[in-house]
Amino acid sequence: MSEAGDTRTTDAGEPRTPILSVRDLRAAYQGPEGMIPAVRGVSLDLYPGEVLALVGESAAGKSSVALATLGLLPTNAEVTGSILYEGQSLLDLKGDARRHVRGGEIAMIFQDAMAGLTPTLRVGEQIAELFLAHEKLDAKAARAAAIEALRPLLPDAERIVDAYPFQLSGGMAQRVMVAMATALHPKIVIADEPTANLDPAVRLETLNWLEEMRDNGTAVLLITHDFGVVARLADRVMVMYGGVVAEEADVFTIFRRPRHPYTYGLLSSLPGVMAGARLTPMRGNPPDLATLGEECAFLDRCPKAVTRCRVDPSPPLAVPEATPGSDVPIAPGHRVACFNPMVVDLREGR
Ligand SMILES: Nc1ncnc2c1ncn2[C@@H]1O[C@H](COP(=O)(O)OP(=O)(O)OP(=O)(O)O)[C@@H](O)[C@H]1O
Ligand code: SF4
Ligand SMILES: [Mg+2]
Structure with a gap:
C-alpha cells in the first residue's frame, strides 16, 4: 500500500465516469416489531478497474447495499434511492433486461459460497444456465x-x-462460485466477504483472482471485515456504521489519517496498524437499528462526542474542515460524517 493515486480521475487528472452510481440508497426490512432501517442513505460511485472496499462491523448494512444493488433483497425489504449501472436504473430493470445485467454484467460472490448455489441443481447445470441465458448456447455447448x-x-x-x-x-x-462469476467476463464483481471461512490456499487464490479481475478493468465492490484484504486490494474504502457511511477515502488515507472516531477505533483494535501502540478493543456494540434516533449512530460508543452530537441530527458525509495549527493534510476524496473528527497521522505517531 502506497500513497495512492485518485481512481476517480485519469492519469491526466480528467474526471472518470463511474460504472455504478448509487444515490441515497435506503433499505428497510419488515421485522416483527416494525421496519428495520438497515441502509439509511448510502451513496457511492464505483469506477472501472478499481476496488472499492465496504468495511464495518456486523450489521452495518454492507450486504444489504450489495443485495439491493443486484435486486436480490428478500420480499420483506423495501428499497428506495437510485442505482445507475452504465446510466440505466437497476431498480427499474425487469425480466430479461435485469437477468442480462445480473450474473452477466454484474457478478456476485456471496458471503457464504454454499448459500450462493442452488442446492437442487448440479454444479454444471448452474454454470451452464449462465451460458444458456446470456450467450444463447445450446445445452451441449453450454455444458x-x-x-x-x-x-x-x-x-x-x-x-x-x-x-x-x-x-x-x-x-x-x-x-x-468464482468460476460462475468469471464465466461471462463481468464489468463489475460484487464480492461479499469473499475470504471468510476459507483455508489459506483458497483465500490466496481468491485474492489473486480479484486482483486479476481488477487488473483486467473489472470494477470490484469488496465487502470485508478483513483489513489485511483491504490493505492488499482496495483503492478506496468506505467505512459503514449503523446503515450509513461514516468515512470515505483512498486506502492509504484510511490507514494513516483516519478522521472518524469509529474508523480510528477499528484500526486501534488491529495488530500491526499503529506502530508501538497497545491494541485497544473497541468498547460497546453496534446500535439497535430498530430504535436508532436521528443522532449520530456512533454516539453511545464515541470517545470524542461533544454537546452538538447529542442535540443535532447525525452529521452528513463531508470534506473534513481544516484544523487550525495542524499540518495533517486532507486527501482528495476524503469525506467524514463527524462533528468532532480526529486529526492524526499514524505513521508519524502523532
Ligand atoms: N432478511 C432480513 N430480515 C430482517 N432483517 C435483516 C435481514 N437481512 C438483514 N437484516 C438486518 O439488517 C441489518 C444489516 O444487515 P446486513 O446483513 O446488511 O449487515 P452486514 O454489514 O452485511 O453484516 P455482516 O458483517 O454480519 O455480514 C442487520 O441488523 C440485520 O439483522
Ligand atoms: S459526530 Fe460526535 S458522536 Fe458521532 S462520531 Fe463524531 S464526535 Fe463521535
Ligand atoms: Mg454481510
Whole structure:
C-alpha cells in the first residue's frame, strides 16, 4: 500500500465516469416489531478497474447495499434511492433486461459460497444456465463451456460438473462460485466477504483472482471485515456504521489519517496498524437499528462526542474542515460524517 493515486480521475487528472452510481440508497426490512432501517442513505460511485472496499462491523448494512444493488433483497425489504449501472436504473430493470445485467454484467460472490448455489441443481447445470441465458448456447455447448469455466480452478472439472453443492467442500464451492462469476467476463464483481471461512490456499487464490479481475478493468465492490484484504486490494474504502457511511477515502488515507472516531477505533483494535501502540478493543456494540434516533449512530460508543452530537441530527458525509495549527493534510476524496473528527497521522505517531 502506497500513497495512492485518485481512481476517480485519469492519469491526466480528467474526471472518470463511474460504472455504478448509487444515490441515497435506503433499505428497510419488515421485522416483527416494525421496519428495520438497515441502509439509511448510502451513496457511492464505483469506477472501472478499481476496488472499492465496504468495511464495518456486523450489521452495518454492507450486504444489504450489495443485495439491493443486484435486486436480490428478500420480499420483506423495501428499497428506495437510485442505482445507475452504465446510466440505466437497476431498480427499474425487469425480466430479461435485469437477468442480462445480473450474473452477466454484474457478478456476485456471496458471503457464504454454499448459500450462493442452488442446492437442487448440479454444479454444471448452474454454470451452464449462465451460458444458456446470456450467450444463447445450446445445452451441449453450454455444458462444455461450464467444464471449461471450471477447469482452471478445479482440475477434475468433468467430475465436479455432475456434483450437487452438498457434495462439495467449502473451498470447492468457493471455486465454483468464482468460476460462475468469471464465466461471462463481468464489468463489475460484487464480492461479499469473499475470504471468510476459507483455508489459506483458497483465500490466496481468491485474492489473486480479484486482483486479476481488477487488473483486467473489472470494477470490484469488496465487502470485508478483513483489513489485511483491504490493505492488499482496495483503492478506496468506505467505512459503514449503523446503515450509513461514516468515512470515505483512498486506502492509504484510511490507514494513516483516519478522521472518524469509529474508523480510528477499528484500526486501534488491529495488530500491526499503529506502530508501538497497545491494541485497544473497541468498547460497546453496534446500535439497535430498530430504535436508532436521528443522532449520530456512533454516539453511545464515541470517545470524542461533544454537546452538538447529542442535540443535532447525525452529521452528513463531508470534506473534513481544516484544523487550525495542524499540518495533517486532507486527501482528495476524503469525506467524514463527524462533528468532532480526529486529526492524526499514524505513521508519524502523532
Ligand atoms: N432478511 C432480513 N430480515 C430482517 N432483517 C435483516 C435481514 N437481512 C438483514 N437484516 C438486518 O439488517 C441489518 C444489516 O444487515 P446486513 O446483513 O446488511 O449487515 P452486514 O454489514 O452485511 O453484516 P455482516 O458483517 O454480519 O455480514 C442487520 O441488523 C440485520 O439483522
Ligand atoms: S459526530 Fe460526535 S458522536 Fe458521532 S462520531 Fe463524531 S464526535 Fe463521535
Ligand atoms: Mg454481510
